[in-house]
Amino acid sequence: MEFTQLTLQELLDLQKDLQSQFDVIKQANLKLDLTRGKPSAEQLSLSNSLDSILDAYFVLQDGTDVRNYGGILGIMEARILGSKMLGTRPDEVLAGGNSSLALMYQLINFAHLHGLQGPGTSWQAEAQQQQGQVKFLCPVPGYDRHFTICEFFGIEMINIAFNDDGPDMDKIEALVATDPLIKGIWCVPKYSNPTGHTYSDDTVRRMAALGNSAGANFRVMWDNAYVVHHLTDNPPRLLNIMEECRSKGTEDNLIITGSTSKITFAGGGISFLCSSRANIDALETHLTASVIGQDKVNQLRHVLFLKDQQHLLDHMQKHKQILRPKFDHVVKVLDAELAGKGMGSWTDPKGGYFISFDSLPGLAKKIIALAAELGVKLTPAGATFPYRQDVEDTNIRLAPTFPPIDDLDQAMKVFVVSVQLASVQQRIQQL
Amino acid sequence: MEFTQLTLQELLDLQKDLQSQFDVIKQANLKLDLTRGKPSAEQLSLSNSLDSILDAYFVLQDGTDVRNYGGILGIMEARILGSKMLGTRPDEVLAGGNSSLALMYQLINFAHLHGLQGPGTSWQAEAQQQQGQVKFLCPVPGYDRHFTICEFFGIEMINIAFNDDGPDMDKIEALVATDPLIKGIWCVPKYSNPTGHTYSDDTVRRMAALGNSAGANFRVMWDNAYVVHHLTDNPPRLLNIMEECRSKGTEDNLIITGSTSKITFAGGGISFLCSSRANIDALETHLTASVIGQDKVNQLRHVLFLKDQQHLLDHMQKHKQILRPKFDHVVKVLDAELAGKGMGSWTDPKGGYFISFDSLPGLAKKIIALAAELGVKLTPAGATFPYRQDVEDTNIRLAPTFPPIDDLDQAMKVFVVSVQLASVQQRIQQL
Numbered sequence: 098m099e100f101t102q103l104t105l106q107e108l109l110d111l112q113k114d115l116q117s118q119f120d121v122i123k124q125a126n127l128k129l130d131l132t133r134g135k136p137s138a139e140q141l142s143l144s145n146s147l148d149s150i151l152d153a154y155f156v157l158q159d160g161t162d163v164r165n166y167g168g169i170l171g172i173m174e175a176r177i178l179g180s181k182m183l184g185t186r187p188d189e190v191l192a193g194g195n196s197s198l199a200l201m202y203q204l205i206n207f208a209h210l211h212g213l214q215g216p217g218t219s220w221q222a223e224a225q226q227q228q229g230q231v232k233f234l235c236p237v238p239g240y241d242r243h244f245t246i247c248e249f250f251g252i253e254m255i256n257i258a259f260n261d262d263g264p265d266m267d268k269i270e271a272l273v274a275t276d277p278l279i280k281g282i283w284c285v286p287k288y289s290n291p292t293g294h295t296y297s298d299d300t301v302r303r304m305a306a307l308g309n310s311a312g313a314n315f316r317v318m319w320d321n322a323y324v325v326h327h328l329t330d331n332p333p334r335l336l337n338i339m340e341e342c343r344s345k346g347t348e349d350n351l352i353i354t355g356s357t358s359k360i361t362f363a364g365g366g367i368s369f370l371c372s373s374r375a376n377i378d379a380l381e382t383h384l385t386a387s388v389i390g391q392d393k394v395n396q397l398r399h400v401l402f403l404k405d406q407q408h409l410l411d412h413m414q415k416h417k418q419i420l421r422p423k424f425d426h427v428v429k430v431l432d433a434e435l436a437g438k439g440m441g442s443w444t445d446p447k448g449g450y451f452i453s454f455d456s457l458p459g460l461a462k463k464i465i466a467l468a469a470e471l472g473v474k475l476t477p478a479g480a481t482f483p484y485r486q487d488v489e490d491t492n493i494r495l496a497p498t499f500p501p502i503d504d505l506d507q508a509m510k511v512f513v514v515s516v517q518l519a520s521v522q523q524r525i526q527q528l
Numbered sequence: 529m530e531f532t533q534l535t536l537q538e539l540l541d542l543q544k545d546l547q548s549q550f551d552v553i554k555q556a557n558l559k560l561d562l563t564r565g566k567p568s569a570e571q572l573s574l575s576n577s578l579d580s581i582l583d584a585y586f587v588l589q590d591g592t593d594v595r596n597y598g599g600i601l602g603i604m605e606a607r608i609l610g611s612k613m614l615g616t617r618p619d620e621v622l623a624g625g626n627s628s629l630a631l632m633y634q635l636i637n638f639a640h641l642h643g644l645q646g647p648g649t650s651w652q653a654e655a656q657q658q659q660g661q662v663k664f665l666c667p668v669p670g671y672d673r674h675f676t677i678c679e680f681f682g683i684e685m686i687n688i689a690f691n692d693d694g695p696d697m698d699k700i701e702a703l704v705a706t707d708p709l710i711k712g713i714w715c716v717p718k719y720s721n722p723t724g725h726t727y728s729d730d731t732v733r734r735m736a737a738l739g740n741s742a743g744a745n746f747r748v749m750w751d752n753a754y755v756v757h758h759l760t761d762n763p764p765r766l767l768n769i770m771e772e773c774r775s776k777g778t779e780d781n782l783i784i785t786g787s788t789s790k791i792t793f794a795g796g797g798i799s800f801l802c803s804s805r806a807n808i809d810a811l812e813t814h815l816t817a818s819v820i821g822q823d824k825v826n827q828l829r830h831v832l833f834l835k836d837q838q839h840l841l842d843h844m845q846k847h848k849q850i851l852r853p854k855f856d857h858v859v860k861v862l863d864a865e866l867a868g869k870g871m872g873s874w875t876d877p878k879g880g881y882f883i884s885f886d887s888l889p890g891l892a893k894k895i896i897a898l899a900a901e902l903g904v905k906l907t908p909a910g911a912t913f914p915y916r917q918d919v920e921d922t923n924i925r926l927a928p929t930f931p932p933i934d935d936l937d938q939a940m941k942v943f944v945v946s947v948q949l950a951s952v953q954q955r956i957q958q959l
Contacts, residue, residue, distance in 0.1 A: 133597065141586070141595040148825075149580035155572070164572040164793040166564065194625055195823040202818035206637075211680075242820075249642075249817040358820070362595040365825035386680040387633035389673075389789070392626040394579075394796035395826065 099439035100520060108525050115518040119471065122511055127472030129508040134290070134450035135499040136363050136416075143415050144361040150401045155394070163393035169381050171367075175396035179369030181406035183321055183355050184337040189348075190371045191380060193391055197356040197368035201318060202246050204352055204370065207383040208280070209250050213376055214313060214349075220252075220280045223314065227278060234272065234282040236264035238453065238481030238492045240290045243283040243320070247483070254483035255279070259289075262297035263304075270303065273311045281316040282307070287335045288323040288449025291481055291494040295333040295447070305341035308350025319353045323449040325413045326359060328421055333447055339371065348373035357399055359450065360412065367392075367399050423497040427452050427509055434513035440520040441491075452495040453481075460519045461490045467515035473508045530870035531951060539956050546949040550902065553942055558903030560939040565721070565881035566930040567794050567847075574846050575792040581832045586825070594824035600812050602798075606827035610800030612837035614752055614786050615768040620779075621802045622811060624822055628787040628799035632749060633677050635783055635801065638814040639711070640681050644807055645744060645780075651683075651711045654745065658709060665703065665713040667695035669884065669912030669923045671721045674714040674751070678914070685914035686710070690723055694731035701734065704742045712747040713738070718766045719754040719880025722912055722925040726764040726878070736772035739781025750784045754880040756844045757790055759852055764878055770802065779804035788830055790881065791843065798823075798830050854928040858883055858940055865944035871951040872922075883926040891950045892921045898946035904939045 103111065155164050157172060170176065171192025180187040193200050204213075209231065212218030220231045232253045235244060247254050255272065257264045264284070273279050284304065286296040296304070308315055319338055342348045351373070357366035370380070403409045428445045431454070435441060441456045456464055462478040469475070476494040479485040495512070497505055534542065586595050588603060601607065602623025611618040624631050640662065643649030651662045663684045666675060678685050686703065688695045695715070704710050715735065717727040727735070739746055750769055773779045782804070788797035801811070834840045859876045862885070866872060872887045887895055893909040900906070907925040910916040926943070928936055 135597050138593055138596075141593065144595075145584050145586070148582045148584070148829075151579045153576050153579070155576070162569055162572065164575075164796060165569075166566050166789070166794045168795070196820045199819050210641075242817075245817045249814075358597070362825055363597045364599070364821050365595060365823045383680075386673075386676045388630050389627045390795050392796045392823070392826070394793055395823070398579075 098437065101439055101524065105525065105528050108521055108528070112518070112521045112525060115514060115521060118514050119467070119518055122471050122514065125472075127507060127511065129472060129500060129504050129511070130474045131496050131500070131508050131512075132474050132476045133499060134496045136359055137419065137499050137501070139419050140416055140498070141362060143412065144402065147361055147398050147402050150398050151394070155397070157397070161393070163397045166390050168390040168393050169384050169388065170377065171391045172393050172396050172400070174400040175367060176369075178400055178403060178405070178409070179355065179371065182324060182409065183353050183369060183371050185339045185353065185371040188374060189339070189377060190369055191377055192396055193368040193370065195358070195364060195366055195368065195392075195395075197320070197322070197354040197358070197370070198242055200368055200370040201243070201320065201352075201354055203384065203387070204316075204318075204380065205246055205250060205252075207380065208314075208316060209252070211383060213379045218314060220314065224278055229278045232276065232279045234264075234269055234279060235483050236282070236284065236289070237483070238291055238487070238494070239283060240285055240320070241480045243318070244483045252280075256483060257282075259292055259294055263294055263300035264296075266300055266303045269307070270310070273307055273315070277312065279311065280314060281318055283318050283320065285320050285322060286338070287321060288326060288446055290322065290449065291451035291453040291492075293444045293446030293449055293451065293453065295335055298334075298336045301336035301338050302341055305338050305347055305351070306345055308342070308347030309345060311350070313349060315350050316352050317350055319351060321353055321355045322359070324355055325410060326416070326450070327413065327448045328417060328424055329447045349375055352376065357403070360409065360416075361399060361402065365395065367396050420498055423502055423505055424452065426502060426505060427495060427497045430506070430509040430513060435516060438517070440516055450496060450498050452497060454493040454495055455491045456493060456516060457491070457520055457523065459490045460523060461487060461493050463519040463523075464493060464512075464515045467519055468511050471511045471515070473511040475512070529868065532870055532955065536956065536959050539952055539959070543949070543952045543956060546945060546952060549945050550898070550949055553902050553945065556903075558938060558942065560903060560931060560935050560942070561905045562927050562931070562939050562943075563905050563907045564930060565927045567790055568850065568930050568932070570850050571847055571929070572793060574843065575833065578792055578829050578833050581829050582825070586828070588828070592824070594828045597821050599821045599824050600815050600819065601808065602822045603824050603827050603831070605831040606798060607800075609831055609834060609836070609840075610786065610802065613755060613840065614784050614800060614802050616770045616784065616802040619805060620770070620808060621800055622808055623827055624799040624801065626789070626795060626797055626799065626823075626826075628751070628753070628785040628789070628801070629673055631799055631801040632674070632751065632783075632785055634815065634818070635747075635749075635811065636677050636681060636683075638811065639745075639747060640683070642814060644810045649745060651745065655709055660709045663707065663710045665700055665710060666914050667713070667715065667720070668914070669722055669918070669925070670714060671716055671751070672911045674749070675914045683711075687914060688713075690720075690725055693728035694725055697731055697734045700738070701741070704738055704746070708743065710742065711745060712749055714749050714751065716751050716753055717769070718752060719757060719877055721753065721880065722882035722884040722923075724875045724877030724880055724882065724884065726766055729765075729767045732767035732769050733772055736769050736778055736782070737776055739773070739778030740776060742781070744780060746781050748782050750782060752784055752786045753790070755786055756841060757847070757881070758844065758879045759848060759855055760878045780806055783807065788834070791840065791847075792830060792833065796826065798827050851929055854933055854936055855883065857933055857936060858926060858928045861937070861940040861944060866947060869948070871947055881927060881929050883928060885924040885926055886922045887924060887947060888922070888951055888954065890921045891954060892918060892924050894950040894954075895924060895943075895946045898950055899942050902942045902946070904942040906943070
């Protein structure tokens, strides 16, 4: 029954009951953490053989000694691996270090300050000419690190709501058509962080077409971080955006990123940035100022370990076997304790690393504070929004991957009590 | 005999002789490269056991799983290693990825655009207020990658000449005292690239004192890239600049960098940036926008492999045994073929990766072109100067570390013929 149908007395009784549950849990002095989308130790151990895989084999077929300097674009063997994973040609891939975030940062850095199409094409210069400010579109809720990059460069962020099939394309197209200082959009097109959306074919096609109205200096930041991170046996399809861009002549408007962070070692993987040859060439030129080359040793480790796309997909099956029970358990507890009560809604994602919970308006901060009081750390309210501002104060990102399932069970019991208590308290105040 | 004492006829005969040597060598179709300060394969193999050293041991004493996310400042074990190598406290060290150049770039990036002392303290902002341009002092000849970073950010570079004991401190102090927009200086204080200078105690003390006149926003970029890269058993002393800065209250003005690139794997090592806690804290904050953490797996490999400063120094002895004969051979050929002829001067370095050759004025480009004609690639003329402008056109950087000694011998024969031919041709034209 929806809890709004309860009488005040029923609500007060319920509050008393919840408060006593709360007090009991508090005695347990829990210390649990549901904040970070980190792989568990069990997942990381799937890749332990990375470490000794080279067996004193350091020279590539083309004669390159991976131990030595050089190779801004990474080794071709790793670029091929990235191209298969992200759906581009190998020459359209830069294989980088342990962080695709670093590649995104560099790309924005160069585009904003220097210009990817040569002198005078920087976003900053364009904004100065037009006496305005560079802007980015941000589907929300989204990935906090994307927003941090924009904040770092003083790029203004505009929130875009999600529809079922991805971000609101009508709104996006209208904004891009009217404001030439909108220079990009952040997308996590598959199992979007944290909502779990996979963009529909139509959304991908319309995203690929944006460059034609937005101009040469616009970039779709296509962070395909969860491209192979399925939680079901029949994953939803994501259209190949590079092919769509190629057919529309907008490859220069597209920046695809991805990494092995959640495939092998989260902190010791390799990363990829894919784009048109023109962008890759520009990036190579710029990167010469800031790196001496990629860690080719670690790239070769990954090539030998993951071998090819089929082996990579087989490896991801092992991750799925570890992760699926955790996600199932979170959804089971939410269903059991909250379904039909009208205290919020949540996702049951087909892949990725998060479950997204939307509380009643104005309660996310309160729920997170209550859970903290019981020793369960949740991602701070607002973290999934630009400037950390969730104006509705509803979104809570749950990250079930890292804790063992027993901890997860305890943390979720804390969560559902916190949600109920906050909801009932608010309702009583309103009456 | 100095060749300037030869008669025109003697010069013409000599030219003919050199030309015929040149033509003979040309038939050999050599393809040799003396451009890059890269370790040889033999040196790299000294560290091959890095690869399998972890043996499924991925968890630090403090419980950190090095495979997972996190750790912008690197693992403490690696920071301790860096602190011993570079002469600071462990908490003053950031341990990074495979490139100390990347750390220098980031430091300049943050100082220039954002300010290391908080909002409003950026170099850029100061320059705008004073309607001038940010400037850096560059001892020349120097390291091209330092200059590239300045060019990238539009920082104006001012050449500073070397004296025997390091850069011309009188000049530096005078400039810093008069121009508040000079925001830093690039130093390679030990075995300077390419001249081989090691800064004297007095130079280090005066460098450490610069902050007191230059102000809070000035940075001494102390790139101690060759700190343990000795070629002799009695290496020259380099004073500990951090201690000097501490005694003068100028730790915030100091940025020390170094790496294991020329200790273990050139492309797969770890890097260090040392400075005051205030700077390290500021850097950590800024880096949060651009990385997900350092590659802690590779840092742990290095900790287990290099162990401590004594083991590191023992390891460097093995490098010395490989490198010393190469440097000796280059100097031997130069001495044998050019000594006393007045066609140039060269260094006999006690450490580092380069031999610096100064031709007669106006001949460096010509010599490099002649060597190229014979199939020997030398570092482009001017590369060791800001804006690639060696106004005297004299400096040539020789990098003897990478080629096998037979190749080195052939390359040096080409070099000395090229030097002589260019010098004689110029003299004949002048007469």
